[in-house]
Amino acid sequence: MGNLYATQPIGREITIDLARHLIHGHSIGDPQILTILNNTVIHVIPVIDTAFEQIWGDYPKELTTGWKKPTLYTCNNITADFKQVGDQIIGGVRVNGGLKSVATAFKHMLMEEKFDLVLNIEGGSGGIIYPKTGAKFELYGVYAEAYLKSAKGGVQCERNLKGTDDEITSAFYREYNVPVLTAKVSCCDYPFVGDIPYIWRQSLAPLMTVLTFTTTGVQGFVQDEKMAPMRNATVKVNGLDRTFDVTKTSAHFKIMLPPGQYTFEVSCHYYTTTTLGVTVVQGQLSFVRVILTKSTTINVETDTELTKPLVVDGAVTSGIRGYVKDNLNHPIPAALVTVVEQNVTVLSDDNGKYGVPVPPGTYTLEVSASGYHKEIKYMSVDDVSVNPQIVIFTLVKNTSVWGMPRLVFVIFMGFVCFMGLGLGLLCYLGCRKRSEYGLLSQNAFYEDFRDFDESKEKELFSRPLPEKPVTRPYFDDDDFSDADVSSDDEDDIVLLQSKQ
Incomplete structure (x- = not known):
């Protein structure tokens, strides 16, 4: 990555x-580069601090030969009147505006990606800065020596400008x-444009040396006796x-390591820690499975740690183990x-052991x-001079679901599912039966009235035809006799005629 500042x-x-x-x-098939890319996922982040346009100073644009070593490095006068992203790593410094979000995003990237190694490229001085872990084997010190050897001692400078230092590097590793x-x-930190080609050619070999570190080390898988992956396992060198x-x-x-003999410890909860020796060869990733x-049972009788007194601030105190x-x-x-x-x-702890001073x-x-179900015990702690009280808890698996025993829950859910299916079937049959009622067929709604065919219709409530056809009207004057006509009707007719 570049431009942390x-x-x-x-x-x-x-x-x-x-x-x-x-x-x-990669395009021309360079063997060294193909080996690196086949074994490594490389994230290229050219710019971290995006506030380059906010800095001020003198920026001459004169070009030099570029391909030859400059007789004298001429640095542009470049300064910043604000706190840069690199200042955020050590904490306590706040930036405004967009830089604050950039610094936050950069920290989240470090926490989520969990990089095996970050190569930061800067100017302002010579050499290489690496985390001093204080461990018995300074792995990153070995990498730094290989870089300097490839760079033939590195760039020799008379001054050190502001940039990534040991404090920031330690914060990366610690946090x-x-x-x-x-x-x-x-x-x-900001050389002339014409000097960049020479700086690039001078830096290529040592930078490629750092990338080749990824091709040497150990890789493998952690599995249980049934060959299932142990996803919570940890590996320690x-x-x-x-x-x-x-x-x-x-x-x-996958662990990057220089050539040599190493001892690994692989552990996981409820499983026995396994120790194995591995030989690492230059340019190869040694494979181990x-x-x-499963871990053995706890043997309280042989555990001498339980009988040791509890010590708080250098003083022996009573307590419980x-x-x-x-x-x-x-x-x-x-x-x-x-x-x-x-x-x-x-x-x-990981072995189920606890201790509390009281x-x-x-x-x-x-x-x-x-x-597990909760367990409660009552006990007494004697005088300070005696050994701690030993209390062993054996917890029982909680197999209940929603407060019900598992078998009762399964029966209950089966009954609920059966009732749900029954209600769904009844609703379906009811809706289907209702859809059959109507004077028009279902197809009539989708047909064009111009092509309407009455033969397709069904009259649900039709009267049966009589056995003999009807040859006379249902109403005729012959059905009425003269006696059925009242005198009142005749009077009405006469009155109407007289008015005319």
């Missing part, structure tokens, strides 16, 4: 040139568990202070052990863990 544009230029070099080498190697490729996690998909791990077996385990005698890590009277809660007295202990 806006005043370091040389990092941006060299980072882009390095990316172009890798792309071109984000990310090792950062900062290559100082130029005495100027003896002599290093860093623990490596496996991937959450296939439990794969680690099989973990013990284990939290399940009914199969397997340890339960991260169980909550609470002393009710003291309002004190501690967590059991003064002499009578106490109530509550232990709870995810997926």
Whole structure:
């Protein structure tokens, strides 16, 4: 990556040139570059601090020969009157506007991506800066020596300008568990444009040396006895202070290491820690497959740690020690052990062991863990001079669902599903039966009235035809006799005629 500081544009230029070099080498089939790209995922981030346009100074544009070493480095006068992104790493400094969001995004990227190695390119001085871990084996110090050897001692400068230093590098490693190697490729933080080609050619070999570190080391998988991936396993190399996690998909791990003999410890909760030796050869990734077996049961009688007195601030004190385990005698890590009277809660470690200092007295202990029923015990703590009280908790799996036993829950849910299917079937049949009523057929709604065919219609409520056809009208004057006509009707007719 480049431009952790806006005043370091040389990092941006060299980072882009390095990316172009890798792309071109891949296109022509360069063996070294193909090996690197086949074994490594490289993230190229040319610019971190985007505030380059806000800096001020003198920016001469004169061009020099470029391909030859300058007789004298002439640095542009470039300064910044604001706090840059690199200043955010050590904390306590706030920036305004867009730089604040850039710094926050950069920190999130470090936490989420979990890079194995970050190569930061800067100017302003010579050499390389790496994290000093204080471990027995300084892995990144070995990488720094290889870089300087390839650079033939590195750039020799009379001054050191502001940039990534040991304090910032330590903050990267301490807070984000990310090792950062900062290559100082130029005495100027902002050299002349014409000097950049020479700086690039001078920096290419040592930068490629750093990238080849990714092709040497150890990789493998962690599995159980049934060849299932152990996604929560961790891998530790003896002599290093860093623990490596496996991937959450296939439990794969890859660790960059220089050639040599190494001892690995692979561990996971409820499984026995496995130790193995591996030989690392230059330019190769040694492959190992680690099989973990279920851990043995807890043996309280042989554990001498339980009888040791509790020590607080250098003074021996009374207290309680013990284990939290399940009914199969397997340890339960991260169980909550609470002393009710003291309002004190501690967590059991990876082996299910816990210890809590308390003064002499009578106490109530509550232990709870995810997926288990809570257990309560009452006990007394004697005088300080005696060994701690040992209390072993055996938790029972909580198989209830929604407060019901699992079998009752299964029966209840089966009944609910059956009733739901029955109601759904009744609703379907009812809706289908209602759709059959109507004087018109269903097809009539989709037909054109011009092509309407009456033969397709069904009259649901038609009267049956009589056996004999009707040959006379249903009403005729012959049906009425003269007696049926009243005199009142005749009077009405006469009156109407008289008025006319």
